[in-house]
Amino acid sequence: MFHNSSPLVVGGLFFIKKRKIMQIFPESVTKLWNEWELRVLVIFSLILQILLILMAKSRKYSAAIWIRIILWIAYLSADWVATVSLGVLSNMSGDLKGHSADADYVISAFWAPFLLLHLGGPDTITAYSLEDNELWLRHLLGFAVQVGVAFYVFLRAWVSTTLNFLTIPIFIAGIIKFGERVWVLRYTSSEHFRSSILPNSDPGPNYARFMEEYSSKKAEGFKVSSGTLIEARTEGDISHTAASNETTEAFILEKASYFFQTFMLLCVDLILSFHDVVNSRSFFQNITYEKAFEVIEVELGFMYDMFYTKAVVVFSFVSGFLSRFSLCCISLRCISFFSIISAFVGFLITEKQAYSTVDVIVTYVLLAGAIVLELYAVILLLCSDWTLVWLNKHKNRVVEHLERAILSIPLTKKKKWSNTMAQYSLIGFCLKDKPAKCSFIQKGLCIYKLLEKHRYKYSEKVTPDLKRLIFDQSLEKSKSASDFKACKELCACRGYRVLKLPEFCLHQMSKENIKILEESVQVEFDQSILLWHIATDLCYHSDQGENSNSVIGKHPKAGKLLSDYILYLLVMCPFMLPNGIGLIRFRDTCAEAIEFFEEKKSISNVKDACTTLLKVSTEIPPSEVKGDRSKSVLFDACRLAKCLQSLETEERWEKDKKWYLMSHVWVEMLSYAASQCRWNLHGQQLRRGGELLTHVWLLLAHLGITEQFQISQGYARAKLVVE
Structure with a gap:
């Protein structure tokens, strides 16, 4: 207030x-x-x-x-x-x-x-x-x-x-x-x-004139029909530019500025044209994941400047977009x-x-x-990116000297975003492995619970392997989307599509395992997050065994990072996820976990907690014993973890293949959350160092995996066919 x-x-x-x-x-x-x-x-x-x-x-x-x-x-x-x-x-x-x-x-x-x-x-x-x-x-x-x-x-x-x-x-x-x-x-x-950014009104082809000509030809005795002429409108040189100049910083700034002026429409919940999506998709499908994320970083930087600074005034002569x-x-x-x-x-x-x-x-x-x-x-x-964009558009000898002088200023070397992702572990939170120092002031101001939640939050770097995994999976989805309906279906995927991939041969598994896996991604989204988060923790610490480095690889690491990151979103930023009762489920699950850990006096760390949880028999589904009064999913997650572990023991999977499946499910959950989150919520996170979820949202939009584009096959015009 x-x-x-x-x-x-x-x-x-x-x-x-x-x-x-x-x-x-x-x-x-x-x-x-x-x-x-x-x-x-x-x-x-x-x-x-x-x-x-x-x-x-x-x-x-x-x-x-x-x-x-x-x-x-x-x-x-x-x-x-x-x-x-x-x-x-x-x-x-x-x-x-x-x-x-x-x-x-x-x-x-x-x-x-x-x-x-x-x-x-x-x-x-x-x-x-x-x-x-x-x-x-x-x-x-x-x-x-x-x-x-x-x-x-x-x-x-x-x-x-x-x-x-x-x-x-x-x-x-x-x-x-x-x-x-x-x-x-x-x-x-x-x-x-x-x-201010709405396009000019477009009345389209003159229908009345077309029908007058149609009626006139028909009255003259001709056999008349209408045909469709597709006018292709694409930036034909954009892929070529990407291939030839993609290593230069000027290339990144130029393309980020270009796409920023187009994708600003998403910031006010407007739709992109078919031409915009095709142009963007053809570009991003022909660059590396590093360059893709760099373009998005700069583009989101422009969005931050637009909404939180005087960029509209200060950079009007630089951007050209407000000339x-x-x-x-x-x-x-x-x-x-x-x-x-x-x-x-x-x-x-x-x-x-x-x-x-x-x-x-x-x-x-x-x-x-x-x-x-x-x-x-x-x-x-x-020292701003806006100025460098303007200099790149007006290249000459003087401008090149000025650009070199500007690039030598330390202020131009600033990071584009934090490149971090917050982490949160449900089991770590329940074990209270960071003892609280509750003061009289905290209790008096009624902020103890809020500070307690923040105490268990920590940050990790967004690794190159994780970026590559996200980009490769998004790229594969983009190439499989042939029309708007396919794109809409991809936006709604949150794990089931991964399970159905041919390389996993889900149909060859036991019926019990198939049922557990399919149900885990078909329940409400917040329930899926908690199920897979706990299961990922259990598998991760179980696979480590006595050697803490034995499970470290790009897929286990990526799966663990995304698991803890999406739980952080559920607990600390629930407004960025689809509506649900995630916080109620989180609290009930924590209550059951704390009660379980207090009964087992020997539990002293997360690894012991995971080992003990996996030893609990889960032959009978927890819902049949507990009913639905409590929304806890603790032992349902244990069943999922055992199902995932059985892929090695019963299905003879390699450990890396199991984690390949798990990490890809997490990427698809991340993509689903990103596409369902509204722009204003993404925009709020720009002032907090940036959010990985926002970068994924814009990446998906660039690859055409968004519902915010025009349902069209191009710039079509009707023509008369006279016989």
Whole structure:
């Protein structure tokens, strides 16, 4: 609730409480605070802006929770502090005696437009979350009120001094920066963004004229029928380009920029054309998995910039996709920058004897801070992928030298995303292998359970082998999809298709094993996740035996990583998975597991727990004994694990083949979860370092495995066949 609270309301409450709070302090303390209050607030406001511009970019490629907490506090505090500062200035004007302002108020009023600059925020963050874009009307109201307050302070301080005139250029820069932020929030709100990228209306071929010609020919006695002419529209050189230049960074940026402008339609739940899907699929089917994921990383980076930063304004002249705004944006940026420079030069040469030394120092700090922030924003612009895309499109000798100079700047070497995947183990959680340190504060704030869940979460790198596995399986599915119906069926697959692959010969297994395997992927999705997660853990630790390295291979490792990752999504991000009762099943399963482990006093670690669970007889299905009151799937998962282990003992499978099956089932579950998750939920994860699920979602869309494309065979037109 506080995140969506208006700074105007919070600022108003501040002044109501301030008088009551200050009454409890001695008069000397109150006098000292009144003297330094405004100075402290404006400097603190500048510090928050520096913090935001330095740290906001890092949440694009870092999943560290401390970065999110600091940015959340700074983002909320920045608007609040600037609003309160303007309120203090407005209150000070009410204390003026007579109609003329003294020197102290004149220089204090000079700070008001700097607060508008701060309310405009840095280029690296306009919205903390996607919901902020939807609140652009609230920011527009704030813009009108704050500009009005600043203008009121400016008028009250007007005594025709040089400093009064120097306020005007800062005022102009502040209005431009603050206005930019409101405009960007409005543009990236879902309604306006959707309308901005909708294609032009297409009435299609003239049906009435076609039928007139048809009737005319028929009346003349001709035998007339209609035929269909398919007009092929593809980018014929895109596969060729991929083959010849796929090793260059410029190639990655070029293709990511190209597909970004097309696949933005998915961000507002619009559909892709048949041409877009065919073009994208032909490209991604002819590159390596490394390049595919690199293109997607850059593409998602562009999406992050679009929805969370001032990319719409700052990069309009770079992307070309907003070229009609380019001249206006460049002009406003130049006016803003040179306004600040002119004010700084003017203050440097003006007489300052009438003002206190402290206020002069604060003013210099504000001017220098504004200039440094603008210059740093220019450096970030030069080091961005957007700029490199523009340079690649305008190659010449000068541009090549400029590109080399930019690539030598360390800021261009930043990661595109965290390249990590969170992990969660149900058995580890139930064993409480990380003792909780429950404090009085945690209990008092009722956050103990929340912190306990986070305590058992950890992260692993997304390995190249895992990326290759995901890409190869997605590619194989893409090549098997011949039409929209096939694509839709592939989007709905969550493990059963893998079991039916010819290399596994499922029909040759015992009927009991076939039934257990098929049911495990046909039940509700959250139930499948828990069944396969526990079974994967049991098989993984059982196969290790005494030697902890004996099972380590690309398929066991991939299966274990995906198992723990998808359980993390179920427990910590259930909103990204299809609707279900996953958390209820998780809690009931944990309750049964904890009860079982407490009875077995000898269990001390995960390996012992897995060994003990596998020893439990499961000849009778658990549902026949327990009924359906509890949603626990603990011993159903044990049955599945024994079934998987029997593939080696009864079906004579190699261990690697068993894990090949398990890892492929997990990839298909991951693909299903990715395709079922809505864009706004994927978009929220971009500000948290990125999510593997989001990368898989976009990869599948590029390969044509999505329901969001036009049901068509191409650009077809009817023609008359006259005989």
